[in-house]
Amino acid sequence: MKAKPLTSEPNKRLSLPVLPSALPSPLERVFDGPMTQEMLLEPAKFGLGLVPQKSQPDATTNMVCGFCSTGCALNVHLKDGEAINLSPTTDYPVNVGMACPKGWEALAPLASPDRGTTPLLKNSKGKLAPVDWDTAMKEFTKRFKSIQQMHGDDSVAFLGTGQMPTEELAFLGSLAKFAMGMKHGDSNTRQCMATAVVAYKESFGFDAPPYTYEDFEQSDTIVLVGSNLCIAHPIMWQRILLNKNHPEIIVVDPRKTETAMAATQHFAIAPKSDLAFFYGIAHILISEGWVDMSFIEQSVEGYDEFAHHVKTFTPEHVAEISGIPVERLHYLAHKIHKGERVSFWWTMGINQSYEGVRAAQAIINLALITGNIGRPGTGANSVTGQCNAMGSRLFSNTTSLLGGHTFSNPQHRSKVAGILGIDEARIPHEASDSYDQIIEGILKGRIRGLWVLATNPLHSWINQKFCKEVLERLDFLVVQDMYTTTETALEADLYLPAAGWGEKEGTFINSERRLGLLKKVARAPGKALSDFSILKLVAHYWGCGDMFEKWEDPESVLAILGEISAGQPCDISGINSYQMLDDHGGIQWPLGKGHQPTDNQRRLFEDGRFYHENGKAKLIFADRTAMPEPPSDAFPFLLLTGRGTASQWHTQTRTGKSSVLKRLYPKDVYVEINPADAKRLAVSPQQWVTISSQRGRITARAFITPTVQVGHLFMPMHYSAVNQLTLAHFDPYSRQPSYKNCAVSLEAAAP
Numbered sequence: 001m002k003a004k005p006l007t008s009e010p011n012k013r014l015s016l017p018v019l020p021s022a023l024p025s026p027l028e029r030v031f032d033g034p035m036t037q038e039m040l041l042e043p044a045k046f047g048l049g050l051v052p053q054k055s056q057p058d059a060t061t062n063m064v065c066g067f068c069s070t071g072c073a074l075n076v077h078l079k080d081g082e083a084i085n086l087s088p089t090t091d092y093p094v095n096v097g098m099a100c101p102k103g104w105e106a107l108a109p110l111a112s113p114d115r116g117t118t119p120l121l122k123n124s125k126g127k128l129a130p131v132d133w134d135t136a137m138k139e140f141t142k143r144f145k146s147i148q149q150m151h152g153d154d155s156v157a158f159l160g161t162g163q164m165p166t167e168e169l170a171f172l173g174s175l176a177k178f179a180m181g182m183k184h185g186d187s188n189t190r191q192c193m194a195t196a197v198v199a200y201k202e203s204f205g206f207d208a209p210p211y212t213y214e215d216f217e218q219s220d221t222i223v224l225v226g227s228n229l230c231i232a233h234p235i236m237w238q239r240i241l242l243n244k245n246h247p248e249i250i251v252v253d254p255r256k257t258e259t260a261m262a263a264t265q266h267f268a269i270a271p272k273s274d275l276a277f278f279y280g281i282a283h284i285l286i287s288e289g290w291v292d293m294s295f296i297e298q299s300v301e302g303y304d305e306f307a308h309h310v311k312t313f314t315p316e317h318v319a320e321i322s323g324i325p326v327e328r329l330h331y332l333a334h335k336i337h338k339g340e341r342v343s344f345w346w347t348m349g350i351n352q353s354y355e356g357v358r359a360a361q362a363i364i365n366l367a368l369i370t371g372n373i374g375r376p377g378t379g380a381n382s383v384t385g386q387c388n389a390m391g392s393r394l395f396s397n398t399t400s401l402l403g404g405h406t407f408s409n410p411q412h413r414s415k416v417a418g419i420l421g422i423d424e425a426r427i428p429h430e431a432s433d434s435y436d437q438i439i440e441g442i443l444k445g446r447i448r449g450l451w452v453l454a455t456n457p458l459h460s461w462i463n464q465k466f467c468k469e470v471l472e473r474l475d476f477l478v479v480q481d482m483y484t485t486t487e488t489a490l491e492a493d494l495y496l497p498a499a500g501w502g503e504k505e506g507t508f509i510n511s512e513r514r515l516g517l518l519k520k521v522a523r524a525p526g527k528a529l530s531d532f533s534i535l536k537l538v539a540h541y542w543g544c545g546d547m548f549e550k551w552e553d554p555e556s557v558l559a560i561l562g563e564i565s566a567g568q569p570c571d572i573s574g575i576n577s578y579q580m581l582d583d584h585g586g587i588q589w590p591l592g593k594g595h596q597p598t599d600n601q602r603r604l605f606e607d608g609r610f611y612h613e614n615g616k617a618k619l620i621f622a623d624r625t626a627m628p629e630p631p632s633d634a635f636p637f638l639l640l641t642g643r644g645t646a647s648q649w650h651t652q653t654r655t656g657k658s659s660v661l662k663r664l665y666p667k668d669v670y671v672e673i674n675p676a677d678a679k680r681l682a683v684s685p686q687q688w689v690t691i692s693s694q695r696g697r698i699t700a701r702a703f704i705t706p707t708v709q710v711g712h713l714f715m716p717m718h719y720s721a722v723n724q725l726t727l728a729h730f731d732p733y734s735r736q737p738s739y740k741n742c743a744v745s746l747e748a749a750a751p
Contacts, residue, residue, distance in 0.1 A: 058077070058078065058079050059077075059078045060075050060076065060077050060078065061075075061076050061078070061519060061521065062074060062075045062076060062089045062092070063076060063502075063516070063517055063518050063519040063521070064387070064508050064510070064516030064517060064518060064586070065099075065102070065103045065106055065387065065501075066106065066163065066387050066500075066501030066502070066508070066518065067102045067103065067106065067387060067649050067654075068102070068232070068233060068385065068386065068387060068649070069233070069383065069384035069385055069386055069387060069389055069390070069510050069511040070094060070095065070233050070235045070236060070510060070511065071094050071387065071508060071509075071510025071511070071512075071514055071516045071586070072088065072089075072092070072094050072095035072098070072099055072100075072103055072235055073088070073089035073092035073094060073095060073516065073585070073586075074086045074087065074088060074089060074099065074103055074106060075087045075088070075089050076502070076519070076521045078521065082522065082523075083107055083502060083521040083522045084107075085107070086099075086103065086104060086106055086107055087099070087104075088103065091585070092585050092586070093213075093514075093585050093586070093600050093601065094213060094235070094510065094512075094514065094516075094585075094586070095235045096242075098235050098238050099235070100234040100235060100646050101646055101647040101660070101661060101664060102646070102647065102649055102655060102661065104660075105655075105658040105660050105661050106501065106502070107502065107522070108657055108658035108659075108660070108661070109482075109500065109501075109653075109654035109655070109657040109658065110500055110501075110502060110503065110522055111657075112483065112657040114483050114484055114485040115482060115483060115484075115497070115525045115526075115528065116481065116482060116483060116484045116489075116495060116496075116497030116498065116525075116526075116528055117497055117525045117526025117527060117528060118130045118131070118132075118497060118526055118527045118528075119131050119132070119133060119135070119136035119494070119495065119496055119497060119527070120484065120492070120494070120495040121135065121136060121139055121493070121494050121495075122492070122493045122494070128484075128492065128495055132527075133527065133529075133537065136494060136496060137537050137538065137540075137541040138541065139494055140478060140494060140496075140538065140541065141538075141541045141542055143449065143475075143476040143493075143494075144156050144180070144449050144451075144476065144478075145542075147448045147449040147475055147476060148181060148449075150448075151446075151448050153180075153181035153182065153183065154182070154183045154184060154446065154447070155446065155447055155448045155449060156180070156181075156182055156447070156448070156449040156450070156451070157182060157183075157184040157185055157186075157432075157433075157438050157441070157447050157449070157450055157451070158172065158176050158182060158184075158185040158186075158450070158451040158452070158453065159185070159186060159187070159188065159435065159438065159450065159451070159452045159453070159455055159457065160172055160173075160185065160186070160187040160188070160392065160396055160398065160453050160454070160455070161187055161188050161189075161386070161392070161453060161454040161455040162187060162188060162189040162192070162193075162384075162385070162386030162387065162388050162389035162391070162392040163386055163387060163388065163454045163455070163501075164388065164392075164453065164454050164506075164531055165388060165391070165504070165505070165506020165507055165508060165518055165532075165554060166388060166391035166395050166506060166507045166508065166509060166515075166558070166561070167506045167507065167532065167554035167555075167557035167558055167561070168506060168530070168531040168532050168535065168554070169187075169388070169391055169392055169395055169396035170395045170396065170397070170402060170557055170560075170561055171531075171532060171535045171548070171551060171557060172185075172396065172397075172453065172531070172535060173185065173395075173396045173397025173398060173402070174397060174402065174420070174548075175535055175538060175539055175542075175544070175548070176397070176451075177397050177426075177427070177428060177432075178420070178422055178426045178427060178547070179426070179539065179542065179544035179547050179548075180542060180544070183428050183432060183433075184432045184433045184437075184438055184441065184447065185396075185397065185398055185432050186398050186399075186432055186433070186434055186435040186438055187392045187396055187398045187399075187435075187455075188386070188435070188455040188457075188460065189385075189386065189389045189392040189393060189398070189399075190398075190399075190434055190435040190436075190734075190735065190736060190737075191352075191435070191460060191461075191736065191737060191739075192348060192351060192352070192384070192385030192386060192389060192736075193351060193382070193384055193385060193386075193389045193393060193736075194351070194399065194434070194731075194734035194735060194736040195350065195351035195352075195353070195356035195357050195360055195731055195733075195734040195736045196209075196346075196351055196360060196382035196384075197393055197399055197734065198357045198731075198733050198734040199356075199357050199360035199361050199364060199382075199734075200364075200382070202357075202361065202618065202620050202733075203361055203364045203365075203368075203380075203617055203618055203619075203620055204364075204605075204610045204611055204612075204617055205610050205611030205612035205613075205617075206404060206568075206569040206570075206611040207393055207394065207399075207400070207404060207570075208513075208569055208570075208604055208611065209381060209382055209384075209390075209511060209512065209513060209604075210373060210374065210379045210380070210381065210603055210604040210605050211343070211379040211381040211512060211603055211604075212512050212588065212601040212602060212603050213236065213239050213512050213601070214239075214376070214601040215343050215376060215377050215378065215379055215381070215603065216236060216239035216240045216242075216243060216343075217239055217240075217242050217243045217244070217377075218243070218245070218341055218376040218377030219243065219245065219247050219339075219341050219342065219343040219377035219378070220245045220246075220247050220248070220339050220340055220341050220342070220377065221247060221248045221250070221335055221336065221338075221339030221341070221342040221343070222240060222243075222247050222248070222249050222250065222342075222343055222345065223250045223252065223336070223342065223343070223344045223345065223363075224249070224250065224251045224252070224253075224259060224263070224345050224346075225251075225252045225253070225274070225344065225345065225346040225349065225350055225363060226252070226253055226274070226346055226347060226348060226349015226350045226351075226740075227251075227253075227259065227345055227346055227347040227348075227349060227383060228253070228257040228258060228259045228260075228349075228642060228643055229259045229345070229347075229383070230257070230258040230259045230262060230646075231257070231258055231259070231643045231644070231645060231646050232347065232348075232383075232385075232642075232643045232646075233347075233383060234646045236383065237259065237262075245341075245377075248264050248265065248335055248339070249262070249263040249264045249265070250263060250264065250265045250266075250267065250332065250335065251263040251265070251266050251267070252267045252269060252274075252277070253266070253267075253268065253269070253349060254268055254269055254270065254271045254640065254709060254712065255268075255640060255642075255707055255708055255709070255712070255714055256268065256706070256707040256708075257642075257707070261707075265331075265332075265335075267324055267328065267332065268323070268324075268709065269322045269323060269324055270321065270322050270323045271627075271638055271640060271712070271740065271741055272353060272354075272355070272627055272740070272741055273321050273322040273323070274350060274353070274355075274359040274362070275355055275358055275359045275362055275622075275624050276313060276317075276318050276321040276322060276624055277318060277321070277322045277324065278359070278362035278363055278365070278366060279309070279310045279313040279318070279362060279621070280310075280313045280314070280315060280317070280318030280319075280322070280329055281329065281332055281333050281336070281366060282306070282310045282313070282362070282365060282366060282369065283310040283311065283313045283314060283315070283318070284315060284329060284330060284333035285333050285336065285337065285366070285369060285370065286307050286310065286369070288333070288337070290333065290334075290336070290337035290370070291369045291370060292369065292370055292371030294371075295368075295371035295608065296368070296369060296371075298608055299368075299608040299609070299610065299615070299616055299617060300368050300369070300616055300617050300618075300619060301614070301616045301617070301618055301619070302618055302619035302620070303369065303619060305619070305621075306365060306369075306619040306621055309621050310621075315329045315330065336366065336370060336372075337370070339372075341372070341375065341376060341377030341378050342367070342370065342372040342377075342378060343372070343377055343378050343379050343381060344363050344364075344366060344367050344372070344379065344380050344381060345381045345382075345383055346360060346363055346381075346382055346383070347382065347383040347384075347385070348385065348642065348739075348740075349642070349740065350363070351382070351734075351736055352736060352737060352738055352739040352740050353731060353736075353738050353740060353741075354625065354627075354628060354729050354730065354731055354732075354738040354741075355622075355624070355625050355731065356731045356734060356736055356738070357731050357733040357734050358620070358621065358622045358733075360382065361619075361620045361621065362621065363380055364380040364617075365619050365620075365621065366380075367379060367380035368380070368617055368619060369619070373605055373617075374603065374604070374605035374606045374607070374608060375603075375606070376603070379603065382511075383511050384510070384511040386650075387508045387510070388507075388508040388509060390509035390510065390511070390513065391507070391508060391509040394509070394565075394570050395561055397432075398431075398432055399431065400431070401413070401416055401427070402416055402561065402564050402565075403416070403561065403564040403565035403568050403570065404565065404568050404569065404570045405564075405568065407427070407428055407429060407430050407431050408429060408430055408431075413427045413429070415564070416564055419560070419563050419564050420547075420560070420564075422547060434735035435461075435735070436728070436730055436735055436737065437735065438450075439461070439467060439470055442470050442471065442473055442474060443470045443473065445473070447474075448474060448475040448476070449474065449475055449476040449477075449478075450471070450474050450476075450477050450478070451478045451480070452477070452478065452479045452480065452481075452488055452492075453479075453480040453481070453498075453531065454480065454481055454482070454498065454531070455488075456481075456486040456487055456488045456489075456651050456653055457471070457488055458471065458486075458487035458488045458491065459486070459487050459488075459651040459653075459720045459723065460650065460651050460723065461723065461737075462723060462726045462727070462728045462737040462738075462739060463695050463723065463724075463726055463727065463728040464696075464720070464723035464724045464726075465695065465696055465724055466695070466728065468487075468491070471488075471491060472491070474493075476493050476494070477491060477492050477493050477494075478492060478493065478494045478495075478496065479491075479492035479494075479495050479496070480495075480496040480498050480531065480534060481495070481496075481497075481498055482497075482498055482499070482500040482528075482653075482654075483653060484497075486651075486653055487720065496534055497524075497525075497526065497527065497528035497529070498524075498528060498529065498530070498531050498534060499524035499528050499529060499530040499531070500524070500654075501518065502518075502519075502520070502521050502522045503520060503521075503522050503523065503524040503528075503530065504518070504520055504524075504530035504531070504532065504554075505518055505519060505520050505530075505553070505554045505555070505578070506518045506532070506554045507554075507558060507578075507581065509589070510586075512588060513570075513588045513589045514586040514587065514588045515572065515575060515581055515586055515587050515588075515589065516581065516586040517578055517581045517582055517586070532553070532554055536548070536551075555577065555578050558572075558575065558578070559576075562574075562575055562576075562593075565589075566592065566593060568590075569589075569590060569611055570589045570590060571589060571590040571591065571592045572587075572589050572590070572591060573591075573592055573593040574587075574591035574592050574593050574594060574595045574596075574597075575587055575591055584597050584600060585600060586600075587600070588600070588601075588602050627741060628727065628729045628738075629694075629727050629729070629741070629742050629743045630743060631711065631743045632743055634745065635692070635693060635694070635743035635744050635745045636711070636743075636745060637677075637711060637712065637713045637743070637744050637745065637746055638711060638712050638713070638741055638742075638743065638744075639691070639693070639712075639713050639714075639715065639725060639726075639741070639742050639743070639744045640708070640712055640713065640714045640715075640740055640741065641714070641715055641716070641717045641722060641726065641739050641740060642714065642716065642717060642740070643716065643717065643718075644665055644666075644716030644717070644718050644719075645664060645665040645716075646664075647661040647664035647665050648661070648665050648716065648718040649718070650717075650718065651718065651720065652718050652719075655718075665718075666701070668700070668701050669698070669699075669700045669701070669715070669716075669719035669721050669722065670700050670701045670702070670703045670715070670716070671689060671691055671700040671701070671702060671703065671713050671714070671715050671746070672703045672704075672705050672707065672708045672713065672714040672715070673689075673702055673703070673704055673705075673708065673713055673746065674704075674705070674706060674708050674709060674710045674711075674712065675704050675705075675706055676710050677710055677711070677746075678702065678704045681746065681747065681748070682748065683702045683704070683746075683748055684702070684704075685702060685703070685704050686701050686702065686703075687701070687702045687748060687749075688700070688701060688702075688748075688749040689701070689702045689746055689747065689748055689749055690746070690747050690748070690749045690750075691713065691715075691725060691744050691745070691746050692725075692744060692745045692746075693725040693726075693727070693742055693743065693744045693745075694727075694743075695724065695725060695726070695727065696724030696725050697724075698721040698722075698724055698725065699749050700715065700719075700721070713744060713746060717739065723739075725742060725744055726739055726742055727741075727742040727743075
C-alpha cells in the first residue's frame with residue numbers, strides 16, 4: 001500500500017515530503033541539513049522563522065493513530081497544508097477501513113487551549129512562570145547535576161511512556177543512561193504490559209507476542225481472558241466479526257462486559273481465581289489425553305513437572321475456587337480440544353494482578369500443551385495497551401537494553417557500545433529499578449530529582465494520594481508534556497512544552513509487532529518542541545551533544561536501532577527508510593537486513609522453535625497466593641477497575657479535550673453495583689454514593705446493573721478519583737500494579 005503523495009517540495013533530509021504550512025513552530029521549521037542547538041534557540045538569527053503561507057492544493061496522507069496499541073492507519077486530509085480532518089485508511093492491514101471514536105477525533109486534542117506553548121519555571125512565589133528555552137535548559141542542567149553531585153548519579157531518575165515514538169524513547173533512554181549517568185528510568189508501560197513481557201521472556205525466551213491480527217479471523221475457537229475487547233480495542237473486535245468460521249467466542253471475566261454479552265460463552269469466574277481456573281482446565285486436558293504430545297516432545301520442556309503440578313487442581317477443587325460448575329469446566333476443556341485453531345487472548349484483567357505473570361503463563365501453557373501456537377488462528381496472545389508500548393518495551397533502555405538486549409550480558413553491552421561508539425563502561429550492568437521502586441526510592445530519599453515525560457502519574461499511579469505525597473518530597477521535578485494542566489504538570493518545578501501526535505515524526509510498534517509511521521501534519525503551538533528536539537537540547541546543555549551527533553533526526557535513529565537489533569528476535573535491520581514503512585502498510589518485526597516483507601501478516605514460531613538456547617518453550621507454573629486485601633466486615637465489597645467506554649482513553653488527558661468524545665461518556669464518575677446489593681443498601685439509580693477504602697473516600701453516581709456480581713463494584717479507570725482507592729500491591733516478577741482488586745465499602749452519600 002502506497003500513501004498518496006503530498007503536493008509539496010520534498011524535504012531532502014527525510015524520505016517523506018512535508019508541507020511548509022504544516023510545520024509545527026518556528027523552532028522546528030524543516031530545512032536541508034542538521035539543525036543545531038543554536039538554530040533551535042535563535043531561529044530568526046538563521047532565517048528560520050515561518051515564511052508567508054502559500055495556498056497549497058488539498059492533499060491526503062496517512063499515518064498510524066496515537067491512541068491504543070491496535071495501530072490503525074488514518075487518512076489525514078489537508079487543506080492549505082493544514083490537517084483539517086481524518087478518516088480511516090481503507091487498505092491498511094490493521095484496521096481495513098475502520099476507526100473507533102478516538103481515531104475519528106484524534107486531531108481534537110491538538111487544539112486544546114491548555115496546550116503548553118513555552119517552558120515554565122517555578123518562581124520564588126512557588127508559581128510556574130514563562131521562561132525561554134535557554135533559561136529552561138540551564139536550570140534543567142544545573143539542578144539535576146547539582147543533585148547528582150550531592151547524592152550520586154542514581155539520585156536522578158526518569159519516567160517515560162508508551163505514547164512517545166520509538167526513536168524518541170531510544171533517545172531518552174540512551175541520553176539518560178549512557179550520558180547523564182542515570183541508572184533508574186522506567187515507563188508507564190509498567191502499568192499495562194510488564195506482566196506480559198516477563199511471561200513471554202520466561203516462557204519463550206524473548207518478549208515476543210506471536211500473533212498477527214489475521215488470527216482473529218482464522219480461529220475457530222477464541223478465548224478472551226480479562227479483556228473487554230469491544231471497549232478497549234474495538235477494531236480488534238471488528239476483526240473477530242469478520243471471521244467466517246463461526247467461531248466459538250469464550251470470555252473469561254468476573255464481569256459481564258460488553259464483550260461477554262456479545263460472546264457465545266461467558267465464564268464469570270471469581271476475581272483473581274485465574275491461576276486455579278486455568279490449571280484446572282490443564283488438569284482436564286491432560287487427564288483426558290487431549291494434548292499434542294508430538295508438539296510437546298519437539299518444542300516444549302517441563303511437561304512432566306507441569307502435569308504433576310496441576311494434578312491437585314481437580315474440577316471439583318477448581319469449581320469451589322472459581323465459582324464455575326464442574327460441567328462448565330469440562331465444556332471449556334472440550335471446546336479447546338475440539339478446536340482446530342484455538343487462540344487465547346488476554347490483556348489488563350490478567351496483567352494488572354498480584355499473580356499476573358503466572359496467570360499469563362497458565363494461559364501460555366494451555367496453548368503449548370495443545371499445540372495451538374505458530375499456526376494461523378492460534379497463539380497465546382497478549383493485547384497491548386498503549387500505542388507504542390512495544391517500542392517502549394524493546395527500545396527505551398528500561399526493561400531491557402536497546403533492541404531487546406540484556407543489561408547484564410557483557411556481549412550485549414559490548415555490541416551496543418560498539419555500534420553507538422561509546423565507552424562500554426557507560427552502560428549499566430543491570431536493569432533499572434521498576435516504577436514502584438523508583439517511587440519508593442523517592443520516599444526513602446535515594447532519588448531526589450525526577451524527569452517525567454508524556455505521562456501523568458498523579459492520576460494513573462496506584463494509591464494516588466500516597467503518590468502525590470511522595471512526589472512532593474522531590475528536590476526537583478521536571479514534567480515534559482503536551483498540556484500544562486495535568487495533575488503532574490501542575491506540581492512541576494520546571495515544565496517543558498512538547499509536541500504531540502501529528503506534530504512530529506517517528507514510529508509506533510503495535511500489538512502485533514508492526515512498525516507504523518507517524519507523520520508531521522500540524523503545527524505545535526508557540527515554542528513547543530518535539531520530544532526529540534527537546535532531547536537534543538538537553539544533550540547540548542548537558543555537554544554530551546557529540547555522543548548523539550549521528551542522531552540527526554528520528555529517521556536516522558531508526559537506522560541506528562536497526563543496526564543494534566540485528567540478529568535479535570526483534571530484528572528491524574531490514575527496514576531501510578520511513579518510505580519503506582509507508583509503502584508496505586507498516587512492517588512486523590522481525591525483518592532482517594536484505595529481506596523483504598513479502599507477507600504482511602507474519603506470525604512467530606511457525607517452525608516450532610522458540611528463543612531459549614535449546615529452541616524449546618518452557619512450561620512455568622507456581623502455587624497460588626492469597627489476595628492481599630480481601631473483603632472484610634468493614635470493607636465488604638471487592639472493587640474492580642477497567643475501561644469505561646470506547647471513547648475514553650486512560651486519564652482522559654487527550655480524549656477529554658474532544659467535545660464529541662465527552663458527549664459519549666458520563667461526565668461524573670460512577671460505580672456499577674449489582675441490583676441485589678443496591679436494594680439491600682437502599683441505593684437508587686444515579687444516586688450519589690460514597691465508596692471508601694483504607695486509603696481514600698470518594699463519591700460517585702450509582703449505576704445499578706446485573707453485569708457485576710453480588711459483592712463486587714466496578715469503576716472506570718479514566719476518572720482521577722478512582723486511584724484514591726486502589727491498593728499499592730504488585731506482581732513479584734513483573735512489578736506491575738494490581739489495580740483490579742481492593743476492598744471497599746459503599747453507602748449512600750450524605751445529602
